[in-house]
Amino acid sequence: MKLIVAAAKNWAIGYNGGLLFDLPDDMAFFKNNTLNKVVVMGRNTLLSFPGEKPLKNRTNIVLTTNKDFKVDGCTIVHSFKELFEELQKYDDEDVFVIGGGKIYNDLYPYCSEALITKVDAIVNADTFLHNFDEDEDWYLSYASEIHENNGLKFTFNTYKNNNIKHL
Numbered sequence: 001m002k003l004i005v006a007a008a009k010n011w012a013i014g015y016n017g018g019l020l021f022d023l024p025d026d027m028a029f030f031k032n033n034t035l036n037k038v039v040v041m042g043r044n045t046l047l048s049f050p051g052e053k054p055l056k057n058r059t060n061i062v063l064t065t066n067k068d069f070k071v072d073g074c075t076i077v078h079s080f081k082e083l084f085e086e087l088q089k090y091d092d093e094d095v096f097v098i099g100g101g102k103i104y105n106d107l108y109p110y111c112s113e114a115l116i117t118k119v120d121a122i123v124n125a126d127t128f129l130h131n132f133d134e135d136e137d138w139y140l141s142y143a144s145e146i147h148e149n150n151g152l153k154f155t156f157n158t159y160k161n162n163n164i165k166h167l
Ligand SMILES: NC(=O)c1ccc[n+]([C@@H]2O[C@H](COP(=O)([O-])OP(=O)(O)OC[C@H]3O[C@@H](n4cnc5c(N)ncnc54)[C@H](OP(=O)(O)O)[C@@H]3O)[C@@H](O)[C@H]2O)c1
Pocket: 004, 005, 006, 007, 012, 013, 014, 015, 016, 017, 018, 019, 020, 041, 042, 043, 044, 045, 046, 048, 063, 064, 065, 066, 077, 078, 079, 080, 098, 099, 100, 101, 102, 103, 104, 127
């Protein structure tokens, strides 16, 4: 299982239920990596999508504790235990944790890799990602050249986990 996220320099990832940046190249990177794969998200992240609809051409798995919550085109799970049982149907390499804050920060120890788009900005936010640079279980294995969209500079980074947890 992998994690994919865009974060500011202060590890900010969201504000008021939405994203912080509009970066077309990052959107393309996200799409390229997740298309025809399995995406795992929290209920708030699903509700932040246009029309509150699942992502097209991906298997969408949504976590919520609400047993009545149902959305066409989504598999709903109610606990990490249920999630991991569901994920047994899929190749581990094909599963991407796509947010948001709560889900990233609870599931990153179970991920083998984190694909982190690091945006060269410090922004106000109400949702933050775990600091992977200060976690001794994780190391930076790849950093891309600098990209720029809408006046914002960013890099694509791969962090790897030396100490993957299993449920
Ligand atoms: N920068 C990025 O790449 C990126 C990507 C995605 C999202 N985001 C941002 O992140 C923010 C949303 O993050 P968030 O932390 O508010 O919400 P979230 O992680 O998307 O969803 C949290 C919800 O997931 C459910 N949940 C969490 N753990 C669970 C568990 N163990 N079992 C069952 N259900 C569980 C709960 O839903 P119930 O309350 O229904 O029980 C919880 O309220 C937004 O601002 C969004 O734009 C940023």
